[in-house]
Amino acid sequence: MRIKTKLNLGVGLLFVMIIILTLVSAFYIFSIKKDTENILKANYNTLEYSRNMLHSLDEINGDEGKAIVMFETNLNKQNKNVTEVGERDATRNLQKTFALLKENKKSEALKNQIRLDIFEIMKLNMNAIKQKSDIANRTAETANMWIAITGTLCFLIAFNLLVNLPNNIANPIKELTASIKEIANKNYSERVHFMNHNEFGDLAKSFNTMAQKLEEYHNSNLYKLSFEKKRLETLINNMHDPIIGLDNQGLILFVNDEALKIIGLKSEDVLGKTAMSLALTNDLMKSLISKKLEIGSKTSGQKEPPMKIFADGKESYFEKENVNITIQPTGEYQTINIGDVIILRNITPFKELDFAKTNFIATISHELKTPISAIKFSLHLLERQQTGILNDEQKHLIESIKEDSERLLKITGELLELSQVETGNIQLNIEKSDPYQIVHFATEAIKVQAEQKQIELLVETDAGLPMVKADSEKTSWVLINFLTNAIRYSSEKSMIKVKLESDGNQILFTVVDTGKGIDKRYLSKVFDKYFQIPGSHKAGTGLGLAISKEFIEAQGGTIGVESELGLGSTFYFKLLSA
Numbered sequence: 001m002r003i004k005t006k007l008n009l010g011v012g013l014l015f016v017m018i019i020i021l022t023l024v025s026a027f028y029i030f031s032i033k034k035d036t037e038n039i040l041k042a043n044y045n046t047l048e049y050s051r052n053m054l055h056s057l058d059e060i061n062g063d064e065g066k067a068i069v070m071f072e073t074n075l076n077k078q079n080k081n082v083t084e085v086g087e088r089d090a091t092r093n094l095q096k097t098f099a100l101l102k103e104n105k106k107s108e109a110l111k112n113q114i115r116l117d118i119f120e121i122m123k124l125n126m127n128a129i130k131q132k133s134d135i136a137n138r139t140a141e142t143a144n145m146w147i148a149i150t151g152t153l154c155f156l157i158a159f160n161l162l163v164n165l166p167n168n169i170a171n172p173i174k175e176l177t178a179s180i181k182e183i184a185n186k187n188y189s190e191r192v193h194f195m196n197h198n199e200f201g202d203l204a205k206s207f208n209t210m211a212q213k214l215e216e217y218h219n220s221n222l223y224k225l226s227f228e229k230k231r232l233e234t235l236i237n238n239m240h241d242p243i244i245g246l247d248n249q250g251l252i253l254f255v256n257d258e259a260l261k262i263i264g265l266k267s268e269d270v271l272g273k274t275a276m277s278l279a280l281t282n283d284l285m286k287s288l289i290s291k292k293l294e295i296g297s298k299t300s301g302q303k304e305p306p307m308k309i310f311a312d313g314k315e316s317y318f319e320k321e322n323v324n325i326t327i328q329p330t331g332e333y334q335t336i337n338i339g340d341v342i343i344l345r346n347i348t349p350f351k352e353l354d355f356a357k358t359n360f361i362a363t364i365s366h367e368l369k370t371p372i373s374a375i376k377f378s379l380h381l382l383e384r385q386q387t388g389i390l391n392d393e394q395k396h397l398i399e400s401i402k403e404d405s406e407r408l409l410k411i412t413g414e415l416l417e418l419s420q421v422e423t424g425n426i427q428l429n430i431e432k433s434d435p436y437q438i439v440h441f442a443t444e445a446i447k448v449q450a451e452q453k454q455i456e457l458l459v460e461t462d463a464g465l466p467m468v469k470a471d472s473e474k475t476s477w478v479l480i481n482f483l484t485n486a487i488r489y490s491s492e493k494s495m496i497k498v499k500l501e502s503d504g505n506q507i508l509f510t511v512v513d514t515g516k517g518i519d520k521r522y523l524s525k526v527f528d529k530y531f532q533i534p535g536s537h538k539a540g541t542g543l544g545l546a547i548s549k550e551f552i553e554a555q556g557g558t559i560g561v562e563s564e565l566g567l568g569s570t571f572y573f574k575l576l577s578a
Contacts (some may be wrong), residue, residue, distance in 0.1 A: 008178040021150040028143030049074040242344040317351040318344040412479040444477035461500040466535040467578035478548040486513035506574040518563040
């Protein structure tokens with residue numbers, strides 16, 4: 001029997017039994033109610049009339065008119081409420097005797113006869129009440145029996161459903177679930193063995209058929225091909241380079257996650273679509289197939305110039321390689337084109353290294369420029385007659401030094417061009433350094449430049465300052481850069497102040513000039529590479545302050561500037577005490 005039929009029969013039978021139980025209960029409750037109402041209407045009222053007549057009979061000797069009216073009223077009601085056998089004859093006798101009493105009101109014999117008649121009526125109704133009460137009791141007992149029988153049947157049916165129905169449903173499902181797990185674990189020989197003629201039997205047949213087909217598929221070459229296809233798809237998806245595969249009609253066959261990420265589309269929006277249709281709405285796809293659209297498929301392995309693509313929240317560089325896929329069909333001698341694979345090799349790390357190399361070269365060039373310029377400037381001063389008259393040997397030495405300086409610049413440039421920089425980190429020699437010595441070295445290095453513009457250098461230092469954790473050479477370079485800029489942007493016969501003071505557990509180096517100052521709009525950019533204040537006509541590469549920032553922050557310090565237009569500038573940096 002089918003599960004649906006079992007459920008319909010069981011639940012339907014239970015429903016019918018509940019309806020029968022309800023109807024039986026209602027029928028017997030109505031019967032008991034009817035018996036009770038019959039007792040009240042037919043007998044209890046007669047007893048009430050009889051008591052009233054007895055009470056009126058006792059008052060006839062007194063207020064005769066009122067008592068007679070009361071008696072007649074209850075007698076008339078009794079005459080209308082005759083229900084029991086013999087009650088009508090007793091009522092008629094009571095009427096006759098009461099008629100005689102009205103003619104002879106003082107006759108005690110008549111009153112006694114009336115009492116006997118009333119008692120007879122009451123006795124008949126009392127006996128009737130007892131009989132009807134017995135009938136009501138029997139009705140209640142019958143009701144209890146049928147309700148109990150019907151309720152027991154309902155309980156048995158419900159209990160049978162409770163015990164058998166869950167097992168009939170749960171056990172096949174449990175067995176089917178276990179078999180499905182076996183199939184999921186590639187045990188395709190698993191079968192379901194319940195073959196009842198119900199829905200579960202149909203499900204078992206379908207499941208076994210499916211398992212048999214899966215087993216056949218698993219043992220076939222098609223499965224092996226599908227498995228290898230999955231393996232290749234997984235391999236392609238795990239590659240860090242974006243890859244897009246096209247057939248010979250330009251239809252996209254596969255695309256890995258990296259490619260989807262940079263073209264900004266979902267897999268379902270790409271697979272099965274032609275590259276040309278996607279190129280209409282996607283600029284990156286258009287650029288990827290632009291060459292192919294113009295001249296057709298490129299030679300396998302041929303590379304194109306790097307492409308700059310915004311990916312992973314930054315500008316990334318990719319080298320496109322278009323690989324043409326060809327095959328030679330069996331029995332034929334010519335190869336045919338079956339598609340292309342576009343590979344974008346991520347060369348961003350190499351580009352970043354290249355940028356690092358450029359920054360390194362710029363940093364070194366700027367760092368070497370100052371001492372070599374100072375040497376050339378010193379040579380120029382030596383050649384002046386105001387410095388002193390030189391003999392021929394001294395002039396020869398100066399010329400040699402000039403030639404060596406020029407050669408040094410040339411060799412430095414060649415070395416920097418040939419150097420292969422792997423990182424852009426500046427190597428520092430951090431040790432305990434004397435801050436006073438750093439200030440002294442820097443001021444001595446730019447003293448001649450300051451004297452040329454008649455600028456006064458005022459050095460203010462606190463006494464007893466501790467040593468600092470610093471690369472003294474790089475730190476002096478930063479201070480020299482501050483002073484050089486201050487001299488460059490200060491007017492003649494002005495003053496530059498150099499301060500050295502304690503700031504908690506740090507030492508503060510400050511250079512204050514009285515130049516034209518810096519607009520507040522540019523204060524946050526003065527330490528950026530290659531930045532030059534608009535309107536400034538001074539020579540420079542814009543690297544000095546950027547290099548200074550790298551030097552100081554690499555030593556665990558902080559650097560900053562405070563300035564207002566027309567009020568000069570204050571450049572400072574802080575280094576930790578040793």
